[in-house]
Amino acid sequence: MADNYLGRKMEEYRARAEAPVHRPAVTLTRLLLRNRSYRGYDPRFVVREDQLRTLIEVNTRIPSARNQQVLRFRPVLADEAPQLLPLIRLGAALPELHLPLPGTEPNAFIVICSTLPEDRYVDIDLGISAQSMLLRAAEIGLNGICIGAFNPARVRETLGLPLDPLLILAIGRGAERIELTEIAAGESHAYYRREGVHYVPKVRLDDLLIGR
Secondary structure, eight states: OHHHHHHHHHHHHHHHHHSOOOOOOOOHHHHHHHOOBOSOBOTTOOOOHHHHHHHHGGGGTSOOGGGOOOEEEEEEOTTTHHHHGGGBOOOTTOGGGOSSOTTOOOSEEEEEEESSOOOHHHHHHHHHHHHHHHHHHHHTTOEEEEEOOBOHHHHHHHHTOSSOEEEEEEEEOBOSEEEEEEEOTTSOOOOEEETTEEEEEEEOHHHHOSOO
């Protein structure tokens, strides 16, 4: 009887091991929800060079205005990140918090430059590129944020860049809880924090539509 019992248990174990694992499909909707702007990161996780290259690689496949492909990218890893941190600002809507909180600073960045002077078409490419890289980051289990508040001259000098920086992405493993809240178009768009949760208001669909 004991042998039969053990035999059945072994068969059940093998059946479970051989059964296909059903994981939720990675859809655009899921990636968009994961792709939040993180201002605090897990210091125990250090971003690798190959991970930044994976993100930058999306630029070989995305659209480009007039197909100019003028954007260039400078990966910044943990050894250089401390030089960049004093030159950027995060959480402008929450100045009293002095974000990022000590110990949650990002340890990797992607600095985006352009071979042409910034204009409408360069900015179109910039938006497509940044969003695409952040979606790819979400796909591989990372998080990030677009940083427009920085000192371009100091960043260029510090990193020895041959081109002017237009935008910086911080990359890491997010260490914050972020939730979206639905609002009407006339309500405050400012993000806020309450009891450890970072809330991001988003205008509801009906208020985004024109002439309906």
